[in-house]
Amino acid sequence: MQDELKRLLHAGVAAVCVSLFFFSATHPQAEGIQGQTDHWIWPAGGEITDTYGTREGLHKGIDIASRLGSPVYAVDGGIITKSYYSSTYGHVVFIKHENQFETVYAHLHKRHAFEGEKVKQGELIGVMGNTGDSSGVHLHFEVHQQQWTYSKENAVDPDKALGSAEIGQAVIAQSRLRKDGSVETAGKLEADEKDSPIAPSSSLYVVSNGDTLFAIAGKTGVSVESLMTRNNLQSDAIQVGQKLRIK
Template sequence: MRDYIKRFLIAIIMALCVSLLFLGGRHTEAASTPETAEIKERWIWPSDGIISDTYGTRNGKHKGIDIAGNLDTPILAVEDGVVLKSYFSTTYGNVVFIKHPSNFVTVYAHLNKRSVMVGQSVKQGDMIGKMGKTGQATGTHLHFETHQLEWRYDKKFALDPEVLLGKADVGETVQGGVASIGDHILEASSHFHTSDDNSKLQTTESSIKDTYIVKQGDTLYSISKKRNTTINKIKELNQLTSDLIRPKQILIIQK
């Protein structure tokens, strides 16, 4: 009798495991659909910079990707749309929400400046603001989110932006105004739209030479010694108000 009960329990456990694997597969399939594949072919990256954090980190609470760069780097609309919100938040800082025809909502947070108003129509590649570190941000970067149908406070409909923009790991550079198609890059917007004709996107090559990715155990003191600079200079370049830094944070370092 005991052997029968054991076999019965083992069968139930195996059935549950198979069910969980099936559900996991369904979830992955839902994240990559013909609709998202089509969007991936036309959406552009929202700014120049280096990926400093990805979706799902911080125990699953990070519902977007972070692109670190220089202060006032232009932030671009990834697709045509209408501005849903443009305001200052204690968490997001200066933030812009755009609703797109594809029924996605994109969020651009921690901006130094906002260039659009609620209800305004924008075209793909329009400059909607400039990169900053407003709100709850430890350094200059763009926090970018994508949501299906609508943005909610609980971020129930959040989707990994890399599903729509292409895969990019921490430390990799991205260029605003280009879109991924498979393994190739298509220039979707060679010039972002702005009233200042002299404004230009900074090249990613110069950004690579002047950045440092914080490692576990690093301090501003140890980094300053490695790069032959000073703590004050690092803080000044990165608009840091304290000595607090975190692993994988991208710091701008003077040559």
């Protein structure tokens, strides 16, 4: 009887050890992920409209909304493993990075990077769109450890790679979000963002052709809600030449 109990105990301990091994292999700790990705940059500018784990756990990435055609960048250098159109992702690009993470950029309007190509961090790989199973212009961004799979069991919360971001928060393309929540600019912005018409005092923004509140939020780092409150806006409608207070 004692021998039988010992065998059961040993089997139980072994099972727990194996389970912990596989769990740690497929679900690394946040600290470990950030240590490998703390140099990554935000792939697009705009406003966070959805986060990881929503929709009863089925949403395996984050959504960044902005205007149609907004630039989408590689968060780090790597090789394009896939670039195609699907009924769910729409126009989508996959990048395998040297640290063995694979990132996904979905619902693009156009793709500028194709399978087998090598890209650098911050390189333009596409522009934001509303293709596939999408209900509005945005970038759906995913992070997977080792590789993407259909069941997405290797998916990692992008928060762990890019820094914490909440729904309604504005993010700036090609910037880094520090642990304390402040934004660290990295690299030069695309010309249409770098040359945005912000007054020298940086307290006013002059609306230009094609601007939306979502796009302005991404350029300035001020949320849409804050822009509306500071400028007494009743809707997101804005006019070319209009001056918006951003501070």
